[in-house]
Amino acid sequence: MSTQPKILELNAFDMRSTAGLDPDTARLVERRRQTFGPTSMLFYKRPLNVVCAEGVWLYEADGNRVLDAYNNVPSIGHCHPAVVAAVSRQIGILNIHTRYLYDGVYTYAERLLATLPPELSNIVFTCTGSESADFALRAARGLTGGTGFIVTANAYHGNTSAVTEVSPSSASAEPRPPHVVVIPAPDTYRWGLEGVSEAFAVNVRSAIDELSSRGIKLAGLMADSIFSSDGVYPGEGGFLKEAVDAVRAAGGLYIADEVQPGFGRTGGHMWGFERHGVIPDIVIMGKPMGNGFPMGGVVIKPDLLADFGARAGYFNTFGGNPVAAAAGLAVLETLQSEGLQQNAHETGHYLRDQIAAVGKVTNQIGDVRGAGLYIGVECVTGDDVKTPNPVLADQLVNAMRERDVLIGTAGINGNILKIRPPLAFRRDHANIFLEAFAASIRSLV
Amino acid sequence: MSTQPKILELNAFDMRSTAGLDPDTARLVERRRQTFGPTSMLFYKRPLNVVCAEGVWLYEADGNRVLDAYNNVPSIGHCHPAVVAAVSRQIGILNIHTRYLYDGVYTYAERLLATLPPELSNIVFTCTGSESADFALRAARGLTGGTGFIVTANAYHGNTSAVTEVSPSSASAEPRPPHVVVIPAPDTYRWGLEGVSEAFAVNVRSAIDELSSRGIKLAGLMADSIFSSDGVYPGEGGFLKEAVDAVRAAGGLYIADEVQPGFGRTGGHMWGFERHGVIPDIVIMGKPMGNGFPMGGVVIKPDLLADFGARAGYFNTFGGNPVAAAAGLAVLETLQSEGLQQNAHETGHYLRDQIAAVGKVTNQIGDVRGAGLYIGVECVTGDDVKTPNPVLADQLVNAMRERDVLIGTAGINGNILKIRPPLAFRRDHANIFLEAFAASIRSLV
Numbered sequence: 090m091s092t093q094p095k096i097l098e099l100n101a102f103d104m105r106s107t108a109g110l111d112p113d114t115a116r117l118v119e120r121r122r123q124t125f126g127p128t129s130m131l132f133y134k135r136p137l138n139v140v141c142a143e144g145v146w147l148y149e150a151d152g153n154r155v156l157d158a159y160n161n162v163p164s165i166g167h168c169h170p171a172v173v174a175a176v177s178r179q180i181g182i183l184n185i186h187t188r189y190l191y192d193g194v195y196t197y198a199e200r201l202l203a204t205l206p207p208e209l210s211n212i213v214f215t216c217t218g219s220e221s222a223d224f225a226l227r228a229a230r231g232l233t234g235g236t237g238f239i240v241t242a243n244a245y246h247g248n249t250s251a252v253t254e255v256s257p258s259s260a261s262a263e264p265r266p267p268h269v270v271v272i273p274a275p276d277t278y279r280w281g282l283e284g285v286s287e288a289f290a291v292n293v294r295s296a297i298d299e300l301s302s303r304g305i306k307l308a309g310l311m312a313d314s315i316f317s318s319d320g321v322y323p324g325e326g327g328f329l330k331e332a333v334d335a336v337r338a339a340g341g342l343y344i345a346d347e348v349q350p351g352f353g354r355t356g357g358h359m360w361g362f363e364r365h366g367v368i369p370d371i372v373i374m375g376k377p378m379g380n381g382f383p384m385g386g387v388v389i390k391p392d393l394l395a396d397f398g399a400r401a402g403y404f405n406t407f408g409g410n411p412v413a414a415a416a417g418l419a420v421l422e423t424l425q426s427e428g429l430q431q432n433a434h435e436t437g438h439y440l441r442d443q444i445a446a447v448g449k450v451t452n453q454i455g456d457v458r459g460a461g462l463y464i465g466v467e468c469v470t471g472d473d474v475k476t477p478n479p480v481l482a483d484q485l486v487n488a489m490r491e492r493d494v495l496i497g498t499a500g501i502n503g504n505i506l507k508i509r510p511p512l513a514f515r516r517d518h519a520n521i522f523l524e525a526f527a528a529s530i531r532s533l534v
Numbered sequence: 535m536s537t538q539p540k541i542l543e544l545n546a547f548d549m550r551s552t553a554g555l556d557p558d559t560a561r562l563v564e565r566r567r568q569t570f571g572p573t574s575m576l577f578y579k580r581p582l583n584v585v586c587a588e589g590v591w592l593y594e595a596d597g598n599r600v601l602d603a604y605n606n607v608p609s610i611g612h613c614h615p616a617v618v619a620a621v622s623r624q625i626g627i628l629n630i631h632t633r634y635l636y637d638g639v640y641t642y643a644e645r646l647l648a649t650l651p652p653e654l655s656n657i658v659f660t661c662t663g664s665e666s667a668d669f670a671l672r673a674a675r676g677l678t679g680g681t682g683f684i685v686t687a688n689a690y691h692g693n694t695s696a697v698t699e700v701s702p703s704s705a706s707a708e709p710r711p712p713h714v715v716v717i718p719a720p721d722t723y724r725w726g727l728e729g730v731s732e733a734f735a736v737n738v739r740s741a742i743d744e745l746s747s748r749g750i751k752l753a754g755l756m757a758d759s760i761f762s763s764d765g766v767y768p769g770e771g772g773f774l775k776e777a778v779d780a781v782r783a784a785g786g787l788y789i790a791d792e793v794q795p796g797f798g799r800t801g802g803h804m805w806g807f808e809r810h811g812v813i814p815d816i817v818i819m820g821k822p823m824g825n826g827f828p829m830g831g832v833v834i835k836p837d838l839l840a841d842f843g844a845r846a847g848y849f850n851t852f853g854g855n856p857v858a859a860a861a862g863l864a865v866l867e868t869l870q871s872e873g874l875q876q877n878a879h880e881t882g883h884y885l886r887d888q889i890a891a892v893g894k895v896t897n898q899i900g901d902v903r904g905a906g907l908y909i910g911v912e913c914v915t916g917d918d919v920k921t922p923n924p925v926l927a928d929q930l931v932n933a934m935r936e937r938d939v940l941i942g943t944a945g946i947n948g949n950i951l952k953i954r955p956p957l958a959f960r961r962d963h964a965n966i967f968l969e970a971f972a973a974s975i976r977s978l979v
Contacts (some may be wrong), residue, residue, distance in 0.1 A: 120644070124643035124656065126836055128843025136635055139628060139634045139636050140627075140637075163630070167628070167629070168625065177621070177626075182613065183586050184827075188576060189582035191585075195569055210569075211570065212569055216665075217851065219850075248669075248848055248849060249668045249695065381625075381629040381630070398574070405693055406663070406820075412826070
């Protein structure tokens with residue numbers, strides 16, 4: 090790459106050299122470079138050469154077993170037998186678009202919608218979270234007559250052209266269009282927990298004014314309620330409400346991106362927005378919805394969908410196909426039968442408490458926060474002003490990888506450890522994690 | 535819907551009434567309305583209530599068997615055992631994103647790229663054709679510094695915000711942005727076959743001038759070489775070259791949308807652009823790639839990808855996952871082992887010839903054209919000026935459905951029958967089709 094890689098991408102293998110890799114891994118890197126090109130990023134200084142996975146474990150070609158504390162797509166566990174069985178069965182029966190009637194698709198839609206507030210009673214199936222976010226942007230524009238969007242400073246909502254514009258974390262080299270105004274994420278570590286509701290709302294109101302001064306009408310606020318790529322800021326439940334009220338007062342919609350916090354991950358609730366006592370106008374779903382089977386969805390108030398549908402068509406070839414519906418239904422049923430939301434709540438608490446305890450050996454672990462099994466650990470230099478320490482974060486991620494535990498980083502400075510395992514991550518897995526974390530800390534600080 | 539449905543959507547069930555449907559079907563319609571809302575379109579005046587499918591056959595709840603001459607996603611046949619086996623096996627082994635190394639993904643990439651000209655040697659995996667088209671637009675903008683695109687008047691390239699702008703067939707109620715100029719599809723029926731190359735190139739040059747007069751620099755021409763949603767205009771092989779030369783002379787890229795013509799459908803070639811003796815800068819893939827498993831891809835010249843990758847990031851969570859790769863590999867192997875491209879060539883010829891023969895009983899079948907198993911049949915009023923007859927097209931589609939054969943319509947006037955079966959559609963299936971077609975014609979003209 091001719092440009093400087095972003096700090097966020099420090100945790101990347103350098104594709105220019107395979108020095109130090111075993112011959113099989115080096116050969117895979119070479120085949121990848123030949124087909125994917127040189128700018129496709131692999132995680133970790135020593136990339137994973139994976140051959141299979143099960144539950145919270147990945148297995149490498151050399152037989153090495155790796156604990157997954159990073160991946161939220163295989164949310165109920167890698168290769169979960171319920172999803173394997175559902176997909177294997179359905180793909181041999183019927184796999185078609187939604188221009189014909191098929192019972193199983195409506196059964197899934199009904200079951201999914203039953204987990205949401207009754208106001209949110211319609212669904213548009215898509216294939217990915219990015220397509221969901223893209224639809225939400227388009228719908229919000231059509232419905233409000235506005236074009237302006239407010240997002241947080243290091244938000245990531247997806248990869249289409251339109252969604253990249255509202256994803257500052259991935260659009261660094263592309264100029265930000267005037268219809269997008271970014272505001273700081275609700276940095277509870279630096280702002281304190283108490284004033285976050287008001288401070289965040291003040292920033293939202295300023296953004297509305299800024300759009301207005303540019304002659305742009307507000308379409309909406311798009312946010313995931315855990316501010317995942319910003320660095321994991323769950324804050325106190327309820328703090329979003331004041332901001333959402335301000336958005337609505339200005340004629341905008343609140344679009345809840347549930348790709349990260351949804352499907353039970355935050356432990357206390359099925360959906361992240363429920364922590365805040367607000368009902369979104371549009372809800373975006375993706376990643377964990379099918380445990381890796383590609384699927385997404387937009388849940389929307391029916392009057393909004395009818396209004397949008399009257400002025401524009403939308404059809405998604407793969408969205409809502411019977412195999413996706415079968416996978417999605419297996420995920421919902423397993424979340425319940427295995428008590429995974431409750432496990433996220435309990436194991437998440439335990440893991441946060443213990444990480445904080447381990448971190449006390451140094452003043453460079455500044456904050457441990459999260460909700461359920463979404464945890465952020467902030468690396469700082471240890472000075473008086475909480476200066477971010479992306480170098481330590483990157484070292485810790487790779488030290489953990491060397492101890493066979495996968496985590497990642499987040500935040501505009503890349504200094505926050507992102508810990509986000511499959512929800513099947515139990516206390517014994519947490520203990521394995523904690524041992525590796527303690528050893529990694531000891532080796533570095 | 536409060537607005538007038540488009541002529542293209544004449545072939546739609548009216549969701550406002552379930553009168554005349556059997557109780558089970560009526561109940562499914564009601565459940566669909568409750569979950570999907572009232573604007574989600576079902577095909578046919580009497581919608582299909584499907585329970586399973588195999589090969590070229592769909593089965594309805596009442597046991598009715600329906601011949602599929604419409605669906606190109608299950609390209610090697612509905613529920614093909616090779617794809618069922620590949621997906622069922624792989625989803626129990628590993629299903630993860632491409633930030634780790636995995637042999638099977640590169641094997642598929644290599645096999646797929648081997649079917650393309652050597653200049654097109656890099657691939658970016660996506661999840662859908664829409665995501666592929668969206669990436670192509672973004673890449674073309676970044677690479678050329680231009681923003682202007684040329685597309686045909688009733689093109690469809692996908693459903694994201696950016697792609698909808700270049701998909702006039704689905705964007706009717708949304709204003710067309712100034713950076714998109716539409717040109718007429720190469721209407722060989724009215725223009726004649728001979729002058730198409732020059733006429734099409736003249737229109738492309740005019741569009742470049744038009745963009746220029748608006749102060750907009752050209753980014754590219756996006757076209758599928760069979761002009762499917764425009765009404766199926768394969769023309770004579772080679773006619774696109776003059777237009778592509780004009781685009782390149784103006785600094786633009788040629789983006790070949792292979793979602794419709796690709797993967798052997800046109801019979802003579804694996805890829806539609808090969809019929810024209812041109813090598814695109816970017817190739818978009820989707821629908822048939824995984825025979826219904828959601829997957830897409832962008833094949834691109836490596837210098838272009840390296841250039842784009844240096845200025846912007848792109849990552850697709852589901853794109854290139856091992857299960858998609860397994861499905862895609864099964865599709866490539868089956869295309870070859872079952873001789874499906876050759877079958878498309880032979881059965882396509884036979885079907886076109888016989889449709890034309892059947893159509894001779896009336897002057898309202900104006901033209902039968904196509905390549906391989908992509909066939910357009912133009913319904914006209916029978917006057918001297920080839921006036922489009924969308925009413926007849928709609929009646930024929932529904933008359934065929936009543937005779938248990940599925941087809942659709944295309945074209946800016948909705949008067950062209952779109953016949954596009956799975957590639958496993960053989961001569962005996964063609965004969966069943968032809969019997970229903972002859973009877974439908976007799977019943978209507």
